Amino acid sequence: MLEVDDVTIAIVNYSCLLGAWLFWGAIGYFIATKRGIRGITGISLSILLGPIGWLIVGVFMRSRLRQCPHCAERVKEEAKVCKHCGRDLPPKLA
Numbered sequence: 001m002l003e004v005d006d007v008t009i010a011i012v013n014y015s016c017l018l019g020a021w022l023f024w025g026a027i028g029y030f031i032a033t034k035r036g037i038r039g040i041t042g043i044s045l046s047i048l049l050g051p052i053g054w055l056i057v058g059v060f061m062r063s064r065l066r067q068c069p070h071c072a073e074r075v076k077e078e079a080k081v082c083k084h085c086g087r088d089l090p091p092k093l094a
């Protein structure tokens with residue numbers, strides 16, 4: 001028979017799991033956006049794989065950022081104009 005306490009414990013466990021997922025997802029999002037990868041990719045991998053997802057996003061996925069040759073700031077690979085110094089960037093290297 002299901003006691004009230006069992007239900008409470010189940011709800012608390014479920015909330016913890018949900019909280020952990022949100023926490024993992026937030027970290028994944030942070031790592032992904034830092035490396036110029038879409039946030040949703042970081043969130044999905046983190047929720048599915050946990051810390052392994054962080055590792056994939058943080059280490060194994062190729063960063064989509066490159067360095068501006070004029071001001072040395074990091075800009076997106078696809079960018080044609082640097083958002084920091086406003087100068088034209090050379091075309092993406094293959």
Ligand SMILES: [Zn+2]
Nearest residue numbers: 068071082085
């Ligand atoms: Zn620049």
